[in-house]
Each structure stands twice: as C-alpha cells, then as structure tokens.
Amino acid sequence: MGYETDLKLFIDGIWKTGEGRDAHTVLNPVNASPIAEVPYATKADLDEALEASNRAWPEWRSMDVEKRGAILHKAAQLLRERVDLIAATMTQEQGKILAESKAETLASAQLFDWYAEDAKRDYGRTLVRPAGQVSRVIRQPVGPVATFTPWNFPLYLLAKKVSAALAAGCTVISRPPHETPGVGTELFRALADAGIPKGVAQLVHGESGLVSETLIASRVIRKVSFTGSTNVGKHLMRLCADSMTRVTMELGGHAPVLIFDDCDLEKTLDMVVPQKFRNAGQVCVSPTRFYVQSGIYEAFVKGFAERTQKVKIGNGLEADTRMGPLANSRRPGAIEALVQDAKAKGARVLAGGERGDGGFFFQPTLLADVPNEAEIMNEEPFGPVAVSRPFDTFEEVIEQANRLPFGLAAFAFTENGRRANLIGDLVESGMVGINTFAISLADAPFGGVKDSGFGSEGGKEGMESYQVVKAIHQA
Template identity: 70%
Template sequence: MDTSYDADLALFIGGGWKIGEGRDSFPVVDPASGETIGEVPLASAADLDEALNAAEKAFPLWRATPAEARGAILRKGAALIRERSDMIARLLTLEQGKPIAEARSEVAGAAQMFDWCAEEATRVYGRTLVRPVGQRALVTRQPVGPVAVFTPWNFPVYLLAKKLSAALATGCSVIAKPPEETPGCTAALVRCLIDAGLPDGVLQLVHGVPDAVSRHLIASPVIRKVSFTGSVPVGRHLMRLAADGLKRVTMELGGHAPVLVFDDCDLDKTLDLVVPQKFRNAGQVCVSPTRFYVQESIYERFVEGFAARTHGVTTGHGLDAASTMGPLANVRRPGAIAALVEDAAAKGARVMAGGKRGNAGFFFQPTLLADVPDNADIMNNEPFGPVAVAAPFSTLEDAVAKANRLPFGLAAFAFTEGLRTANVLGDAIEAGMVGINTFAISSADAPFGGVKDSGFGSEGGTEGMDSYLVTKAIHMA
C-alpha cells in the first residue's frame, strides 16, 4: 500500500500560488498513522489583505461575465474534477482518513455540484410587475458581492464545492478558508477551477489560525456574505463578528440526528441500511444517524442485530481496500469519544459492541450503546464519531417527543411502512431535513440546512443560490 504524499501545499491569492517563503505553517497528519506528512503555509495579515483586494477588484468583472460563460467554466471545472478524481480522492484519504471508496464518492458529489450550479446560473430569474401603460416595474436578482466561506475537515472537498459552486455561479468572488488538516485535496479542487479558466482574483484559497483569519476577513467591508459549516459555538462566534458589519450569513451547524424505528418496518433491511450509514466516515458526519429510538416490541432484536453487524465493520487505513471504516480525523477525537462512552456506561448503558480506542493512529472501535439514559452526555452532545446510542420508545407521540427534545434540528430519520406515521413524522419532527426509509437527503438539487441551534439558510437547490443573491426592484415611469 503506497502512502506517499504529494500535494500542493500553498495559498492561492490574486491568481498566484504562494508557498512557505517564511510564513508560519501547520502540520498535515495522516490520521491512520499519526505521522506528519507535510506542512501547509499559513496566511499572514498581509496575505489576507491581498486576498481581500483581489476579491474586491475581480468582483465587478466576474459579475459582468455572462451567466453562460460562468457556467461553462464551472462545467469544465467539473470535468477536470472527474478526470483527476483518483488523485484528489487519494489526497483526501491520506489527510482525512476515510476509506478510498468514500473519498471517490465525495469527489464525484463535488463535480455534480458544479455541474448543477453551472446550469442553474442561467435560471436566476427576476419578474415584471403589472403596471399601467408606459410604466415598468422590474424585480432583478444580483450577486451579493465578495464572500468568505469557511469549511470543515469531515467532507473538505464536497462542502467546499457546495459553497464555491453556488457563489461562483451567481457572480460572486470568493475567499475560501478550508481546514488546515486537509489542504492538499482542497487545493486540488481549486486547481481544477483555475485550470478551467476562472479569472484571476475571482477565487482565493487561504489557510491560517481560524479565529485570526475569520476576524480579519469578516471585519473587512469588502466581504458582504459569510458562509460557514461547523460547530454551534463557532457558528455563534462568527455570527457576532458578522453582526458588526450587518453581513449576510448562512450557518450549517451541528446536529444530533434521531432515528425512529417503528415495529412495522422491515427490520433486517433497516439494519442493513442503518449500520453502514452510522459508521460512514467514522461517524464524522453532521447528519450521521446517532440517537436510535426503537419501538419496544422490536428493541432487543434491533440492538442485537445492530451489534452483530457492527462486529463486521473492518477498520484500517483508508487506502486499504479491505477497510470499511477509517480513523478519526485528529488526535483529539478518540479521547473525546472515549469520555462519552465511559460516561454513558457509568450511567447504566450497555456496551453492545466496541467502546475502545484503536492501537495506532486515531482509531476508535465502531461502537453501539444500548439502554442509554437521557442524562448521559452522549444523548445531549453530538459525539461526531463511530458511536450509535439506542433507547426504546412506546408510542408515536413518545418517539416524536424524544426526537425533538434537543435544541438541534439538522436532520432526522425514520423507518416505518405506515403511511399515516410517515405523514405525521414529516410534519412533527423539528429538523431541516427528514429522511423516511432513506438516508439520501443530500443532493445538488435539494436544499440542505437546519433549524434551531443547527443554523439557518440552505445550501444546494435553488435555495442555496438564493443566499448569494440580493433582490432589487426597479420602477420606471
């Protein structure tokens, strides 16, 4: 297995790549081994000012570029992403840890986002209002201006693509700050767009100390919108920074997704679906199914079947084709997961599978906890790791109450063959997205976003384009 690492570890500002040259740096670590495999340069204050100047200068030119021409560049970028898919996926696995098959799927999803937004760029319609003869009133949609986007390490390629595709398609210039943990795969994505013909200054790529970069960019009057995917505390912090400049924000924050399993479901089929989904990306998914509430009559069969399937999950380096689950993304995560498991066990939960750290790298065993009480920390704080927690429920009303008991509302799932039950759940569950008998809730043409503490605004679909557009009414007499 070849684990050699060859990546563009550089900033991209004003049409040029910038390497170390005396800048501070951040170590890039292979989470499967814990070994440092590279150093990514961090942007200085002068670099950030240069990025702001470049984005400001490029915005009027990109805004004036016809939508068809913008779309053509994005389509070519998507084609290059597919052409370079194996290389980008390999970098993604080395930096983030996920199995190579999952990495390839993520890269494919990124290309799809650019293709969809490329087509949608020509459909940013306005409208004409009814007025007396000789008068006109028009409603137009225009790009909001230069935007700053901040993305996390769990899906670094796809989530960056989600933001860039919509922003660029609508005519905005962008300063992107992806995670320092995964700089090679995100730089490879940016290079595809540059090689596709994106003009200088339309897109900048910067890395740095997150708080310093966000403060510097958001304080600038150049930036007119902020888009962030990440934790609730950081989202609140960025919203406070944006409030000083009355800047538009889109926040896709944390979740703690409930899964309601009713006794009329096909149990074996449900288990075959939920277990791989739970351990996808080692559970480091904002919509990962985590709180499994199962109807009493099938509860023991469910946890036993879940445990048996969990024992069959194979952990290992993501480049090993035999691995079905990779490591956690950084050194902090195994300890955090272990503390949550230990707390739940101390409060009466049964450890049905896993529950321990791996021997090397940042691995944690795929884990199932049964009979988890509501006062356990893991029932109230998103584990963001390979741990499923289960508890029984009795009635539909009981299930809905359990699903809605937390302040989070990103995604929720349910498994039932009852049409009435499905209809009630779709209406009653407090979440931005509800999947019934499916986990397929993220696609280029559908809005993705949460309610309550899970944020607001959408990415994907026409709703994701809307957040990068302002509305103007033009009245003529």
C-alpha cells in the same frame, strides 16, 4: 501510495508558498505521522486577497452566464479526471476509506455542473401594474464572499459553497481546515486550470482566528458561509454583526432515527449500520439517536451489534477497510469520555466501546438503554457511536426526537404512509429522510433549524443565499 499534493496559497491568480510564512504540519490519522507542511497566510496575504476579490468582482458578475458556466463545467471535468489523486489525498489527510473519498470527489464535480446550469435559470419576476408602468424583481450577487469549511467532508462542503457563489456572480475567498488542506488546494487548482479570472476564487490556509477576524472585519466581504460547530458559528455571527455581513450557518446536529415496528427490520439494519459508520460517524447528519419501538427493540439492537462487530477498521487506502480512523487526535479522547459517561449512567455496551490500536482510531460502538441524562444523548458525539433506547407511542417518540436544541437532520423507518406524513410535518428538522438516507443532493436544499443554523446550501436555495433581492419600479 504517497502524498502528492503540493500545498500552496492561491491569491490573485498566483500560487504562493514559503517566503518566510509559518507552516502547519499535516498528519495522517492512521498513524499520526507527518505527511506535509501547509503554508499559513499572513495578514498581508489576506489583505491582498481582499483587494483582489473586490477588484475582480465587477468583471465576474458582468460576465456572460454561459462563459461563467463553461468555467464551472471545466472545473467539474478536471475534478473527475483527477479523482484518483484527490481521493488518495483526502484519505491520507482525513482518514475516510478510499471509496468514500472517490464518491465525495465525484459528488463535488456534480455540484459545479449543476450550478453552471442553474445560473441560467435565475429568473426574476414582473409585477402587475397599470399600463405604461412596470415593476421588476431581480436577484443580484451579494458581492465578495468568505467561506469556512470543516474537515469531515473537506471537498464536498467546500465545493457546495464555492460552486454556488461563483455561479451567482460572487467572488470567493476560502479558508479550508488545517487538517485537510490538500483537497482544498486541488479544488482551487481545478478552478485555476479551468480559466477562472485572477482574484475571483482564492484559497488562504491559515490560523482560524486571524483569517476569520481579518476577512469578516473588512467591508469588502458581503457574505460569510460557515459549516462547523454551533459554538464557532455563534462566534462568527457576533463578528458579522458589527459589519451587518450576511451569514449562512450549517451547524451541529444530533440526528434522531425513529424505528417503527412495521419496518422491514433486516433491510433497515442493512441500511442504518453502514450509514452510522460512514466516515467513522464524522457526519453532521449521521444517524445517532436510535429510538426503536419496544416490540422490536431487542431484535434491533442484537442485529445492529452483530453487524457492527463485523465492520473492519484500518487504513482507508486498503480495499477491505470499511471504516478508517477519526480525523484528529482530539476525537478519540472526546468519544471515549462520552462512552464512559453513558456506561456510568446505566448504558449497555453491545459492541465496541474502546479506542483502536495506534493512530486516531475508535471502535465502531453501539450503546443500548442510554438514559437522557447521559451526555451523549445531549451532545453530538461526531464519531462512530450509535445510542439507542426503546419507545412505546408515536407521541412519545416525536417528543424525544424534538427534545434537543438541534434540528439538522432526522430519519424514520416505517411502512405506514400516514405516519410518514406526520413525521415529515412534526419533526423539528431542516431535513427528514423517511426510509432513506439520501438527503444531501445537488438539487435539494441542505440546512438546519434551531441551534443547527439557518440558510440552505444546495438546490436553487443555495444560489439564492449568495444573492440580494432588488425591486425596480418604473412609471
């Protein structure tokens, strides 16, 4: 299965490539081999995209919501029809197994369908006033939007931003990561083929500094939506401050998993191990810090290790592979350093712990008895490593769950209903999954607190993030 996506920029309704532009080599993380060249936007390209986005906005925001929705529905249909091509492109660029790539593509299509319909339910409200007077509260599109997305879910995270912004009536300029430009290209090809008007949705591959500084400095851009690391998110917020540009920030996490002794242990293990190694652990809500009640701790880590050792790693295009490589050359070394530091500080390696053979592989890994002093207990590994330690009391584990400055996702496994209610209230996190990992859904808000960012994507909150509120009073 070869790489078939034709990588181009999409600016003002025109596909562009070559013409003296710089290019970046796209690598297959299985063996670090080059598979394509992606053209980088120039300053002139970015200026053209800004002008087109600004010009197209009045027409797009005024378009009947049924017509806007029809375009989004058509894009969703095309994503489904092209799922095999898009999934193969994603696996070759990013490394995740083909089944996960297909699931991500279909979930992305669902986002476009959901927002196409949710735009029709964008209601305002009327306030109580004396006879002859009226006060209305309405929501309007914020204006042209710039989106920046990461490589770990290169289609879904892009679709989550673009679908909501377009449904709200905004125009969009998107910059996907250089590791995974093909899936972004295919998303915008679906929008183009669905009949999106010129300038409404534009794709600019390119050097991150040039793109972000050019777009954010422009007064055209009214909103920035970013998913990525906390450090980069804070940098973009500083850039946005000068122009008072609105931001949504979905940043890093370090998800705690609270395992209580009343859970169904075997069922819980069968759930948590595949989730830990989904996408090689490169998931912002990946279950990572496993706090296990002392009475079942040794049984839990034994069962976790046994299952971890059975996870087959390899090329994601092969049907029996259960975990692919990491997405780029930086990740194996970073993971290895964290594991070595944990070992030096007393952690036990119960499974994995080393790089794989060739490419950007790292073995599925379980560390036990990891002290809080270890870097991996304080820094998100963003890779296929689970860390574990025992706890005794409810108060103790809540304190440990809330210990870090991150608060994106948290999980718990218990059959005690009152305990589940308390966990939902007390854990400092934007999302909490109790006996489930299904927390990223089209109709539900997705976002964090503390250093994990602010604002939500998904659900009605996702579209509201691309709107401004206006109160109209008439006497």
